[in-house]
Amino acid sequence: MKKFGLLLAGGIAACVLLVNVGPMIGLAISLVILYFVxxxxxxxxSTSRKIVWGLIGLAALAASVSNIPSIVGVAAAYVLYLVYKKWTESKKTVMKEEADPFVSFERQWADLERS
Incomplete structure (x- = not known):
């Protein structure tokens, strides 16, 4: 049942991620342009050049703000990563550590004496 839940969550996250790939790319490009500007x-x-760069910056900022819903795609990618990590997690048997380091030695010594 746990695997089914992981499969369902992974499938939903994958669909959301695929829907938001375009806006995510648009957001990345507009942020790079905004940084360059x-x-x-x-x-x-020059004052005139500052005005031109400011107008270009406003256009890039508007493009960035219009792609803000792509953050949902980033969250879906993170959920997909968590599902993958949980799915591939191997079940390790944890051996009980004994407090006294000489217990193992004493056990081995007893085995040697029996031989």
């Missing part, structure tokens, strides 16, 4: 705006000293 900001760097150019800070470099230039």
């Amino acid at each position: 900001f760097k150019q705006f800070m470099k230039t000293e």
Whole structure:
């Protein structure tokens, strides 16, 4: 039943991720353009160029804000990662650590004496 729940959650997350791939790419591109525009705006000293870079920056900011719902796609990718990690998790048997390190030695010594 646990595997079915993981499969269901993974399937839903994969569908949400596939739906939001386009907006995620658009958000990434618009943020890169916004960063480049900001760097150019800070470099230039001409007022007219600052106005032009400012207008381009506003357009890039508008494009970035319009792609904000793609954050749902990022969250879906994270959920998909968690489902994959949980799915491939191997069940390890935890051996009980004994407090006294000489217990194992004493057991082996007893085995040697019996031989």
